[in-house]
Amino acid sequence: MQRVFPILDWLGSYKRKDLPKDLLAGLTIGIVLIPQGMAYAMIAGLPPVYGLYAAVFPIIVYTLLGTSRQLGVGPVAMDSILLASGLGALSINGIENYIALAILLTFMVGALQFILGISRMGFLVNFLSRPVISGFTSAAAIIIIFSQLKHLLGTEVAARADFVNTFIQSIQSIPDTHVFTLVIGLAAIVAIILLRRFVPRIPGILIVVVLAIIGASAFDWIGYGVEVVGAIPEGLPTFNVPSFSLKYMQQLFPTAITLAVIGFTQAISIAQSLEEKNNRDAVDPNKELIALGSANIIGSFFQSYTVTASFSRTAINYKSGAQTLLSLLVGSILVILTLLFLTPIFYFLPNAILAAIIMVSVVGLIEINYPRELWKHQRDEFYLLLATFLATLIMGILQGIVLGVLFSLILMLYRTSKPHFAVLGKIRDSEYYKNVDRFSADVELRPDLLIVRFDGQLFFGNKNYFKKELSRFVRDKGKELKCVILNSEAINYIDSSATSMLIQLIDELHRQNISFYMSGAIGPTRDIIFNSGIIDKLPKEHLFLRIQEAVDYYDKKHTATELQERIAYQRKGKGN
Structure with a gap:
């Protein structure tokens, strides 16, 4: 049962002393989750209450199935903007149809994550490199900020799927700014930032929300033209089967794939960072996929939109001292109490306050230091990050992540x-053979020997590069060259195309009266050498453990020992 329900792993050994910590963390995360959930629902183009619905059943399900004890699961900005971008590309009439498709998309995301989990496809997260994620999230954060500018300015800006037009229309709407709304929004941003910086233990977002509600109701901000959230339906989300439509499922499939992978990537990256900090959680990527998938599937039957792990709420949960997922459950209970009894209070909450919460929450996703480090040390990855960033901004959220991958x-x-291919030379007074470009002042080079190292697998994609470079090294040596030694420690695979190339190359060298040796071949590479035609051109006597043994054999200084031969010639399923 523990394999199916990881909650049993920690519930049976739960310590009473951890209860106050979990309760405090749960109350703190719930206080933040309520306004954040409503704000993120606005990003998704949904009524604010759907952000609260996403914080009920999905969180309960994740509490039962999640393998991280401190992950703050629920509605997040990234999923919200992805959902809005995917649905915005469709022709949808009416908010009811929009909501129905958002819930259908949530079911599809959950189903994909669940299938990937039971298929043990958690390794797919490795295909999203850090530069791609950084470029994508930074661009998405900017898109989210500009999508909320209309609420901060109190202006009318048509919802657009692309950032460029949203940016242009937002700038054009500045002359129509509702000054009072702007003042409220800017004051909220400043207050949240200052409280977070100087009094981090106090929930600044909650204080701003409470003060704004009091101000709007007591001083009739609505009469001054300030837009507010308005009536929020009371009660828990009811059970409804998503509206399945093959036509829309086909259209939503690319968005569902993107949301499934991005949501999982975000969750697992946060969970693994927590694992490094507390040295306690044993996060299982495949079980996390199942947990997130189940949360989204079941959530879709209770009017939830997509959920994953939140950077900000996870940090709050961790810093508040949460010991188990009980804190997440306490936060969800607080949301339930809000839905049952407190929704009328949020009637007067200004939209500008929610916009301020969103802007402050997502601005931290814009990375500056990481691109700067890449620029200094790894220019190719910096250009990858920049390309993903620009593609996301200019072409769109979905296109950006696809192009980034x-x-x-x-x-x-x-x-x-084009792997690293180096000519090696012997370090004076030693048996070390190193790259001549790095140790030019310390190496001894012989005109009759060419020793090279190829740092990568040999396959159809680089066989021509290997042959071209090795032929160039041979030509540079001149007519005195008598032997080529390939240090193959880094070659972990040789495919059939590279095998044919290597056979032809050895033949060409032999026609020039040049011997060919290999040293350091690992087991899988030796298996290929013995099971292919290479062994017919490269006798096993020309396989060596170390470069020095190959050089000594060439110089006829000694014959290999029985142990050296047994190790150098060993292959799978064979004794010699």
């Missing part, structure tokens, strides 16, 4: 097509 795969293919 494509760019990273292209960069990976480029690197594997």
Whole structure:
């Protein structure tokens, strides 16, 4: 049962002394979750109450199935903007249809995550590199900020799927700014930032929300033209089967894939960072997929939109001393109490306050230091980050992440097509062989020997590069060259195309009266050498453990010992 319900792993050994910490953390995260949930629902283009619905059943389900004890799951800005972008590209009439498709999309996301989890496909997260995620999240944060500018300015800006037009229309609407609304929003931003900086233990967001509600109701801000949240339906979300439509499911599938992968990536990255800090959680990526998938599937039957882990609420949960997911459950109970008894209070909450909460919450997603470090040390990855950032801003959220993954795969293919290929020389008075470009003043080079190291697998994508570079090294050596030694410690695979190339290359060297040796071949590489035609051109006597043994053999200084031969010639399923 513990494998199915990870909650049983910690519930059976729960310590009474941890209860006050979990209760305090739960109350704190619930206080933040209520206004944040409503604010994020606005980003998604949904009525604010749907942000509260997303904080009920999905959180309860994750509490039962999640493997991280401190992850703050619920509605988040990133999922919200992705959902709005995906639905914004469709022709949808009426808010009811929009809500129905948002819930259908949530079911699809959950189903995809669940299927990936039971299929043990958690490794897919590795295909989203850090530069891609950084470029994407930074651009998405900027898009989110500008999407809320209309609420901060109190102006009318048509909802657009692309950032460029949203930016232009937002700038054009500045002359129509409702000054009182802007003052309220800016004051809220300043207050939240100052409280967070100087009094971090006090929930600044809650204080701002309470003061704004009191101000709006006591001084009739509505009469001055300030837009407010308005009536929020009371009661818990009711059970409803999502409106399944094959037509819309086909149209929503790309968005669902993106949300499923991005949501999981965000959750697992936060969970693993917590694991490093507390050295206690054993986060299982596949179980996390199942937990998130189940939360979204069940949530879709109770009017929830997509959920994943939140950076800000996880940090709050961790800093508040949460010991288990009981804190998350306490936060959800606070949301339930709000839905049952407190929704009338939020009637007077200005939209500008929610916009301020969103802006302050997502501005931290814009990374500055990481791109700066990449610029200093890894320019190719900086350009990958920049390309993803610009593609997301200019072309759109979905296109940006897809192109970012494509760019990273292209960069990976480029690197594997041209691995590091070095000429080695012997360090004086030692048996070490190092790159001559790095140790030029300390190496001894012989005109009759060429020793090289290839740092990558040999496959169809780089076989021509290998042959071209090795042929160039051979030509540079001149007519005195008698032997080539390939240090193959870093070669972990040789495919059939590279095998054919290597056979032809060895033949060409032999026609020039040049011997060919290999040293340091690991087990899988030796298996390929013995099971392919390479062994017919490269006798096993020309396989060595170390470069020095190959050099000594060439110099006829000694014959390999029985142990050296047994190790150098060993292959899978064979004794020699």
